[in-house]
Amino acid sequence: MKVKISQRYVYHRVGTIEVEIDRDKYAKYLTDNKGYHSLDDYLLEHEELWVEQIHEATDKAELLFVDANEDDELRYDCKELKIGGHL
Numbered sequence: 001m002k003v004k005i006s007q008r009y010v011y012h013r014v015g016t017i018e019v020e021i022d023r024d025k026y027a028k029y030l031t032d033n034k035g036y037h038s039l040d041d042y043l044l045e046h047e048e049l050w051v052e053q054i055h056e057a058t059d060k061a062e063l064l065f066v067d068a069n070e071d072d073e074l075r076y077d078c079k080e081l082k083i084g085g086h087l
Contacts, residue, residue: 001078001080001081002078002079002080003076003077003078004076004077004078004079005074005075005076006073006074006075006076006077007073007074007075008073008074009065009066010065010066011063011064011065011066012063012064012066013058013059013061013062013063013064014058014061014064015054015055015056015057015058015059015060015061016057016061017050017053017054017057019043019049019050019053021039021042021049026039026042029042029045073086074086
């Protein structure tokens with residue numbers, strides 16, 4: 001009988017970039033939108049300013065191990081007995 005044992009560790013990458021926003025264009029954006037928009041709206045509507053760079057930065061970032069007490073999983077599964085669970 002075979003029992004499969006698997007262990008999952010969670011890792012993450014954090015990419016960070018800085019984007020230069022033209023103050024005049026941003027002020028015009030706020031005026032055109034009657035003040036109902038903010039910087040997050042501007043960034044979402046102008047993804048061309050940052051999307052590729054943040055993806056590249058994240059791809060190049062170091063893979064970091066998340067705290068061992070969170071989101072780790074050690075489990076077993078047995079197809080023959082149709083059981084499985086956490087160890």
